[in-house]
Amino acid sequence: MPYFDSPRGRLHCRRWVVEGATAVLVLLPGTGQHSGHYHRFAGALRSAAIELWALDTSGQGLSEGDPDAPGTVRELVADARALLALVRAEAIAAPVLMGHSLGAVTALTVAVENPDELGGLVVCGTPCRALDSTPDLDLSVLAVHGIDDRRAPIDAIRLWTARHRSVDLREYADAGHDLLHEPVQHQVAADIAQWVLAAMR
Template sequence: MPYFDCARGRLHYRRWPVDGAVASMVLLPGTGQHSGHYHRFAAALRPAGIELWALDTAGQGLSEGDPAAPGTIAELAVDANGLLNLVRAESDTAPVLMGHSLGAVTALAVAAADPSDLRGLVLCGTPRRATEFAPHPGPAVLAVHGVDDRRAPIDAVRLWTARHQSVDLREYADAGHDLLHEPVQHRVSADIAQWVLTTAR
């Protein structure tokens, strides 16, 4: 199984390879989730030629660490960059970084620190605290969000995206926080794939 070492222990990740991939995406899951939850998303991206890599956050899945204390945002950003560096070593193009919930906060922190090596940024179920990070003009940003999200109400994201015209917000009616595991998952996956192929550079 694939692992890499970081300051806080060994972190596990999964890769769903695609022959002749046109883009690579790195996914940072939310709290309580791990890379094994995203095989359907990887299968949905495959026809578009998008290869998915997904990280097990410290303490989740097969990664070492305390499940109750995944780390500070700064520590999580370092972990994310560890996987991004592996992807960059395998790919000819810069990766797209995607984060769900806590992963969205981490992804924005990574992009804010150094946007130059990202092809694009996809945010899913973005919590209010993530809106403290303004999107950098470097990578294009897509935000996908359920209208009925109770964990991260959409109003904060609407206000945030209204202030930052560089963010493309897609709203999904009758959908909650975990878009990639809800009935709308196929439409969300298709929208993300199309956006990566037509917008992310």
């Protein structure tokens, strides 16, 4: 279980090693979640030869910090970039970055600032505040979103997708905000795996 230091304390990340992996996905969870919640997702990716790394945001899981104050966007971006540096030291190709909810806000910022460091971007349950000021991204993007998402209503991501030709939007009926923990999770994981493998070609 790797750890790394940040200005706000020691942060933990979890790696599900896949021998002979053809791609690596780095996950930034949403508020109140941590890497221990993603074993099933890691298993689904493993069957597609994709290795998963996931961060425990400051104050969550095994990471130090205040659970009620995960950090500013700039602090979260710095944490994500530190994790990506660890991953790049081990990975055979540029990792695909994925973020859920607050993690999607962070991942979008990283992708805007450092697109050359990524093999692609996946966003899930993306809040509308993260979309208003996001420019065109110079890399492939997959957006997965529940049609019944009440925290981040789907209309915003639909409008954003229509403005950005590089974004592939997948919508899931009878699904809300937390797609990787809902009944549609198996289809969502399969769609993400398929997209990641295609993006790495």
